[in-house]
Amino acid sequence: MPASMTHPHSHPQPGSDSRSDARPEARPEVAVRAPSALPRGGPASAYPIIDAIKRGETPTPRIHDSVRAEPVILAVNNFQLWYGQSKALHGITMPVAKGKVTALIGPSGCGKSTLLRSVNRLNDLIEGVRVEGSIDLNGNSVYARGVDVIDLRKRLGMVFQKPNPFPMSIFENVVYALRISGERNKKALADACEKALRQAALWDEVKDRLKASAMGLSGGQQQRLCIARAIVSEPEVLLLDEPCSALDPIATLRIEELIHEISSRYTVLIVTHNMQQAARVSDYTAFMYLGRLVEYGRTADLFQVPQLRETEDYVTGRFG
Amino acid sequence: MASARFETRRLTSDAMFGVCAACAAVIVTLLLLVSGYLVFIGAGAINLSFFTDVPTGDVAQPGGMRHAIEGTLILLALAAAIGVPLGVASGVYLSEYSHEWLFASPMRFIADVLTGVPSIVVGILGYELVVVPVSRWTSNSVSFSGYAGAAALAFIMIPIVARTTEEMLRLVPKTYREGSLALGASKAQTVLRVVLPSAFGSISTGIMLAIARVAGETAPLLFTALGSRLLTRDPSEPFPSLTLQIYTYATGPYPEQKNLAWAGILVLLAILFVVNLLIRVVASRHAATRMGKS
Numbered sequence: 197m198p199a200s201m202t203h204p205h206s207h208p209q210p211g212s213d214s215r216s217d218a219r220p221e222a223r224p225e226v227a228v229r230a231p232s233a234l235p236r237g238g239p240a241s242a243y244p245i246i247d248a249i250k251r252g253e254t255p256t257p258r259i260h261d262s263v264r265a266e267p268v269i270l271a272v273n274n275f276q277l278w279y280g281q282s283k284a285l286h287g288i289t290m291p292v293a294k295g296k297v298t299a300l301i302g303p304s305g306c307g308k309s310t311l312l313r314s315v316n317r318l319n320d321l322i323e324g325v326r327v328e329g330s331i332d333l334n335g336n337s338v339y340a341r342g343v344d345v346i347d348l349r350k351r352l353g354m355v356f357q358k359p360n361p362f363p364m365s366i367f368e369n370v371v372y373a374l375r376i377s378g379e380r381n382k383k384a385l386a387d388a389c390e391k392a393l394r395q396a397a398l399w400d401e402v403k404d405r406l407k408a409s410a411m412g413l414s415g416g417q418q419q420r421l422c423i424a425r426a427i428v429s430e431p432e433v434l435l436l437d438e439p440c441s442a443l444d445p446i447a448t449l450r451i452e453e454l455i456h457e458i459s460s461r462y463t464v465l466i467v468t469h470n471m472q473q474a475a476r477v478s479d480y481t482a483f484m485y486l487g488r489l490v491e492y493g494r495t496a497d498l499f500q501v502p503q504l505r506e507t508e509d510y511v512t513g514r515f516g
Numbered sequence: 517m518a519s520a521r522f523e524t525r526r527l528t529s530d531a532m533f534g535v536c537a538a539c540a541a542v543i544v545t546l547l548l549l550v551s552g553y554l555v556f557i558g559a560g561a562i563n564l565s566f567f568t569d570v571p572t573g574d575v576a577q578p579g580g581m582r583h584a585i586e587g588t589l590i591l592l593a594l595a596a597a598i599g600v601p602l603g604v605a606s607g608v609y610l611s612e613y614s615h616e617w618l619f620a621s622p623m624r625f626i627a628d629v630l631t632g633v634p635s636i637v638v639g640i641l642g643y644e645l646v647v648v649p650v651s652r653w654t655s656n657s658v659s660f661s662g663y664a665g666a667a668a669l670a671f672i673m674i675p676i677v678a679r680t681t682e683e684m685l686r687l688v689p690k691t692y693r694e695g696s697l698a699l700g701a702s703k704a705q706t707v708l709r710v711v712l713p714s715a716f717g718s719i720s721t722g723i724m725l726a727i728a729r730v731a732g733e734t735a736p737l738l739f740t741a742l743g744s745r746l747l748t749r750d751p752s753e754p755f756p757s758l759t760l761q762i763y764t765y766a767t768g769p770y771p772e773q774k775n776l777a778w779a780g781i782l783v784l785l786a787i788l789f790v791v792n793l794l795i796r797v798v799a800s801r802h803a804a805t806r807m808g809k810s
Contacts, residue, residue, distance in 0.1 A: 316698055318694060318697065318698055321693075321694070321697070323615070346700050346701070346702055347700070348700075349697065349698055349699065349700040350699075350700030351700075352698070353698075353699070354695075354698035354699075356691055356694065356695065356698075358691060360689070360691035360692060360694070360695040362692060362695065362696070362709075362710050362714065363692075363713065363714040364713065372696070372699055372701075372709075373699040373700060373701075375709075376696075376699070376700065376701045376702075376705045376709070377700070422695070425699065426698075426699070429699075429700075435698075
C-alpha cells in the first residue's frame with residue numbers, strides 16, 4: 197500500500213488517516229487498491245446506481261453469493277427507518293454471517309450507524325423514530341410486538357465511538373452487565389472479570405488496580421475496557437460503532453488486533469468510516485449510500501474485484 | 517488627534533477600574549465590619565455554659581443555648597430527611613422521565629416560583645397544613661411541633677434540591693445512559709447505578725446549599741416549631757431553634773438575654789461557615805475526580 201495514499205474522508209481525528217503512515221505494513225490479507233489509471237472523477241452518468249439513489253429510488257443491492265452461502269446470525273429484512281419525517285434507512289436487506297466480522301462502510305450520513313443502533317434498538321431512545329420491516333437475531337424477531345428490549349440488549353454487546361467507561365472502578369465497569377442481571381457471587385464475578393479483561397487484552401495492564409477508577413485509564417485502555425464490558429456476558433453479536441475514531445494510531449492498532457482476536461469467538465458488526473480499517477479487520481463488507489445498501493460481499497472481493505463501478509470508485513477514493 | 521483619543525480611552529479605563537475597585541472595597545469593608553462587630557460583641561457572651569446550659573428563667577442569669585443549638589441541628593436533620601429524598605426524586609423525574617410523561621414544564625415552573633416564595637408564607641403554609649390538622653386530630657389546643665417546623669424547612673429545600681438535581685443530571689453525558697442501556701440495563705438500573713452516582717458530588721453540593729439556606733430561617737418556624745426554652749429531643753413538642761431563640765432574646769428587654777442573642781448569632785454564622793466550607797471541599801473533590809476523565 198503506498199504510504200501517501202489517503203482515503204477520501206479526511207477526518208480530523210488522529211485515529212483515522214494518520215494510521216497508514218504509522219504502520220506501513222498492513223495486515224497482508226487485503227490491501228486497499230490504489231487508484232488505477234482510470235481518469236479521476238468522470239461524468240455523473242458513470243454511476244447509474246448512485247444517480248438512482250439520489251433521485252430517491254431504492255435499487256436492488258448487489259449481494260455476492262459468498263454472503264448468501266454463510267450461516268446467518270442476524271437477518272435484516274426490508275428494514276426501513278424514519279427520524280420523524282426524514283427517512284434514514286430504505287429497504288435494507290442483508291444477512292450477517294455468524295462468527296465473522298462484517299464491516300459497514302459508506303460516506304457520512306449513509307445510515308451505517310443508524311443500522312447498527314437498530315439492531316439493539318438503541319434508536320428507540322430517540323423521539324419520533326419509526327421502523328418497518330424486520331431484523332431477526334438467531335431467528336428471534338427484534339422488532340416484533342412484545343419483545344423484551346432489555347432481554348434483547350443483554351444478548352448483544354455494543355461499543356461506542358467515544359470510550360464511555362462509567363465513573364466507577366475498573367472491576368465494576370467490567371462486571372456491570374452481570375450485576376444488573378443479579379449476579380452476586382464474588383467468585384463468579386471475579387472470574388468473569390478476568391476472562392473478559394484477558395480477552396480484551398487489558399488484563400496485564402490493570403490486574404493490580406481493578407479497584408481504581410476507570411477514568412484514570414488512557415483513551416485506548418478505556419476503549420478496551422468498554423470492549424471487555426461488552427463481551428463479559430458473551431453476547432451473540434458484538435456491535436462496534438466506529439470504535440477507533442477517537443483514538444490515536446497505536447491505540448487504534450491495538451483495537452484492530454483485538455477485533456481480529458475476538459472474532460474467533462464472537463460475531464462482530466463494525467461501523468467504520470476508515471476503509472483501510474474495514475479492509476484490515478473484516479471478513480465481509482457492506483457499502484451503504486444515503487440509507488441504501490449498494491454492494492455487499494467478501495471484503496477481499498469488495499476491495500479487489502467489486503461488481504459495481506460505484507463501489508470500486510468509492511473504495512479507491514475516486515468518489516464519495 | 518490620535519493621542520488625545522488614546523488619552524481619553526486610558527482615562528475612561530482608569531475611571532471604570534476605580535469605580536469597580538471602590539465598590540468592591542465598600543462591600544468587603546461592610547462584610548468585615550459586620551462580622552467584626554459580631555465577633556466583638558458576641559464572643560464576650562460565649563463561654564462553656566453557653567453550650568452546656570439551658571435557659572434558667574432568671575433574667576439576670578439566663579443560662580445557655582444548648583437546647584437551641586441541638587434543636588437547630590435536629591431540625592436541619594429532620595428537614596433534610598424529608599426534603600432530600602423528595603427533592604432528589606423530583607429532580608430525577610424532571611431530568612430522566614418527564615419527556616415520557618406529563619407535567620414537566622409546569623413542575624419546573626412551580627419549582628422556580630417556590631424557590632422565591634417568602635419564607636413567612638411557608639411558615640403559614642406549615643401552620644395550616646400541619647399544625648392545624650394535627651391539632652384537630654389529636655384534639656390538642658394547638659400542636660406546634662418540631663415535625664411541623666422540619667416540614668416547613670423541607671418545603672423550602674425541595675424546590676432547590678429538585679432543580680439542582682435536575683441540572684446536574686442533565687450534565688451527565690448521554691453516552692453513560694446509552695452505554696448502560698446497551699448492556700441490557702433497565703432505565704431504573706441506569707439511573708440508580710450510573711447516572712445518579714456520577715452526579716453524586718454536585719448533587720450533594722446542592723443539598724448542602726439548601727441546608728445552609730434553611731439553617732438561617734426564622735419565619736417558617738414561628739408558626740410551626742414555635743420555639744421552646746426546654747431541652748427537648750421530642751420533635752412532637754414545641755421545638756427550640758437557634759434562630760427562634762435569638763429572635764426571642766433580641767426583641768426582649770433584658771441586656772443579659774440580648775448578649776446571649778449576639779452569641780447565638782455568632783454560633784449560627786459559625787455553623788453556616790462550616791457548611792459552606794464542606795460544600796467547597798465536596799465540590800473541589802468532585803472536580804478532581806472528574807478531571808481524571810479526559
